[in-house]
Amino acid sequence: xxxxxxxxxxxxxxxxxxxxxxxxxxxxxxxxxxxxxxxxxxxxxxxxxxxxxxxxxxxxxxxxxxxxxxxxxxxxxxxxxxxxxxxxxxxxxxxxxxxxxxxxxxxxxxxxxxxxxxxxxxxxxxxxxxxx
Amino acid sequence: xxxxxxxxxxxxxxxxxxxxxxxxxxxxxxxxxxxxxxxxxxxxxxxxxxxxxxxxxxxxxxxxxxxxxxxxxxxxxxxxxxxxxxxxxxxxxxxxxxxxxxxxxxxxxxxxxxxxxxxxxxxxxxxxxxxxxxxxxxxxxxxxxxxxxxxxxxxxxxxxxxxxxxxxxxxxxxxxxxxxxxxxxxxxxxxxxxxxxxxxxxxxxxxxxxxxxx
Numbered sequence: 001x002x003x004x005x006x007x008x009x010x011x012x013x014x015x016x017x018x019x020x021x022x023x024x025x026x027x028x029x030x031x032x033x034x035x036x037x038x039x040x041x042x043x044x045x046x047x048x049x050x051x052x053x054x055x056x057x058x059x060x061x062x063x064x065x066x067x068x069x070x071x072x073x074x075x076x077x078x079x080x081x082x083x084x085x086x087x088x089x090x091x092x093x094x095x096x097x098x099x100x101x102x103x104x105x106x107x108x109x110x111x112x113x114x115x116x117x118x119x120x121x122x123x124x125x126x127x128x129x130x131x132x
Numbered sequence: 133x134x135x136x137x138x139x140x141x142x143x144x145x146x147x148x149x150x151x152x153x154x155x156x157x158x159x160x161x162x163x164x165x166x167x168x169x170x171x172x173x174x175x176x177x178x179x180x181x182x183x184x185x186x187x188x189x190x191x192x193x194x195x196x197x198x199x200x201x202x203x204x205x206x207x208x209x210x211x212x213x214x215x216x217x218x219x220x221x222x223x224x225x226x227x228x229x230x231x232x233x234x235x236x237x238x239x240x241x242x243x244x245x246x247x248x249x250x251x252x253x254x255x256x257x258x259x260x261x262x263x264x265x266x267x268x269x270x271x272x273x274x275x276x277x278x279x280x281x282x283x284x285x286x287x288x289x290x291x292x293x294x295x296x297x298x299x300x301x302x303x304x305x306x307x308x309x310x311x312x313x314x315x316x317x318x319x320x321x322x323x324x325x326x327x328x329x330x331x332x333x334x335x336x337x338x339x340x341x342x343x344x345x346x
Contacts (some may be wrong), residue, residue, distance in 0.1 A: 047337070
């Protein structure tokens with residue numbers, strides 16, 4: 001019973017906001033693409049700069065590059081693929097979250113397991129020792 | 133309970149006519165949104181497939197079997213040009229789709245022609261790089277590192293080739309059938325595909341070339 005006041009309010013709000021959203025949400029605008037391109041170019045430039053100079057502390061360069069790459073993927077998702085927090089996008093965001101989870105499991109899990117295997121593996125020298 | 137169901141039904145019927153244009157809560161989502169969602173799920177599964185190859189590359193990148201390593205092989209100037217090609221092709225592809233949404237066909241053809249040229253340039257540079265590697269005796273059979281490299285970068289190249297074919301097909305279809313609803317939905321899917329290839333390239337550039345060639 002308490003839900004009865006909700007629908008009219010809901011409808012009036014969504015009609016106002018989503019009629020514009022449909023035009024801009026599905027394919028963006030020239031401004032979105034331009035901003036996205038500028039961000040992407042800046043981040044790519046920063047990646048090349050970081051990898052080619054001694055700007056960052058040497059052992060931290062890989063981590064820095066990973067951060068820049070993830071930031072750039074975010075820029076592409078938001079400005080080019082139009083993943084947003086809008087209501088029409090809830091399914092897309094959930095699917096993306098699931099995809100990110102699987103990718104993290106596959107890549108992170110493989111690296112973890114293989115590093116462990118390498119650490120626990122006998123070195124070739126030790127195997128030669130046992131065969132003697 | 134029955135009162136609530138009644139209002140929900142009423143709301144649903146009230147919005148059924150509007151749902152096509154606004155995508156508001158009541159009725160089914162517009163076809164465009166559903167199609168983009170389905171294609172997005174395909175893209176995510178594609179990205180998951182790539183993640184397996186990324187994992188393989190990350191694990192095998194040190195296994196050079198006495199052959200050349202990433203540092204000896206990769207030319208970053210080359211890679212920078214490839215990256216710029218892909219970034220600008222994403223931009224022109226987006227602008228082309230915007231133009232066709234506004235029924236400006238000239239802008240659409242221009243945008244997609246530029247996208248095609250940039251994509252083909254990228255592919256040419258990549259094939260050139262592969263041919264150079266094979267000529268130097270660093271082909272995919274040289275070491276586990278090179279096998280992983282060729283399968284990962286090669287699969288991205290295959291995707292770009294498929295994208296170029298699809299692009300040519302869509303331009304022809306738009307020319308024949310005009311910017312109708314279903315043609316524009318397909319163009320939207322194509323642009324999602326092209327942008328997703330860019331995302332994969334960003335990961336590839338960072339892991340294979342920038343981290344590898346240091």
